[in-house]
Amino acid sequence: xxxxxxxxxxxxxxxxxxxxxxxxxxxxxxxxxxxxxxxxxxxxxxxxxxxxxxxxxxxxxxxxxxxxxxxxxxxxxxxxxxxxxxxxxxxxxxxxxxxxxxxxxxxxxxxxxxxx
Amino acid sequence: xxxxxxxxxxxxxxxxxxxxxxxxxxxxxxxxxxxxxxxxxxxxxxxxxxxxxxxxxxxxxxxxxxxxxxxxxxxxxxxxxxxxxxxxxxxxxxxxxxxxxxxxxxxxxxxxxx
Numbered sequence: 001x002x003x004x005x006x007x008x009x010x011x012x013x014x015x016x017x018x019x020x021x022x023x024x025x026x027x028x029x030x031x032x033x034x035x036x037x038x039x040x041x042x043x044x045x046x047x048x049x050x051x052x053x054x055x056x057x058x059x060x061x062x063x064x065x066x067x068x069x070x071x072x073x074x075x076x077x078x079x080x081x082x083x084x085x086x087x088x089x090x091x092x093x094x095x096x097x098x099x100x101x102x103x104x105x106x107x108x109x110x111x112x113x114x115x116x
Numbered sequence: 117x118x119x120x121x122x123x124x125x126x127x128x129x130x131x132x133x134x135x136x137x138x139x140x141x142x143x144x145x146x147x148x149x150x151x152x153x154x155x156x157x158x159x160x161x162x163x164x165x166x167x168x169x170x171x172x173x174x175x176x177x178x179x180x181x182x183x184x185x186x187x188x189x190x191x192x193x194x195x196x197x198x199x200x201x202x203x204x205x206x207x208x209x210x211x212x213x214x215x216x217x218x219x220x221x222x223x224x225x226x227x228x229x230x
Contacts, residue, residue, distance in 0.1 A: 045221035106158035
């Protein structure tokens with residue numbers, strides 16, 4: 001079965017500093033996708049970044065980058081130059097389309113609070 | 117504007133009274149799904165649909181029903197709601213089931229079952 005783990009329930013970060021959010025996953029599928037979503041206090045889910053299991057380069061989207069270590073089954077999100085608007089809940093998610101069905105499995109989330 | 121629309125946004129109801137949460141997308145997406153979000157558990161998939169008339173169970177389907185009669189709509193039905201179904205619900209869609217496509221989420225429906 002697919003499993004995804006975010007071990008940091010919450011963290012503080014100083015404005016303008018970088019922060020790394022941890023995410024580890026487990027799947028027997030060879031082809032899969034990893035996503036990060038942001039959920040601000042208003043509740044909506046905002047897509048941030050995607051990494052495919054066969055992608056050799058780490059994904060980057062503006063201030064977001066994904067540190068993908070396939071052998072370790074980790075997909076950490078790095079936010080550079082944190083801003084106050086980055087305060088939110090962040091979810092890592094694993095997509096698999098194997099015999100278990102097409103599923104997107106979410107981690108428990110990490111709450112980030114950016115301090116001015 | 118491309119969007120996923122859920123209704124209602126908020127609902128307080130009582131145990132056993134059937135309810136339906138509607139979900140509609142205007143992007144001609146094939147794949148739609150429902151999630152519930154509970155504190156500390158992240159989002160858990162309830163049901164998903166690969167296309168019209170094709171639905172399948174997610175990780176927590178008990179107590180829920182869905183239907184996909186049209187491509188744009190994917191309602192979530194609680195035939196006999198119970199307090200343990202109090203949660204924040206999200207509908208989402210993506211163009212196809214391919215793994216490299218992000219899901220577009222609705223704004224969420226907060227259900228309270230008394």
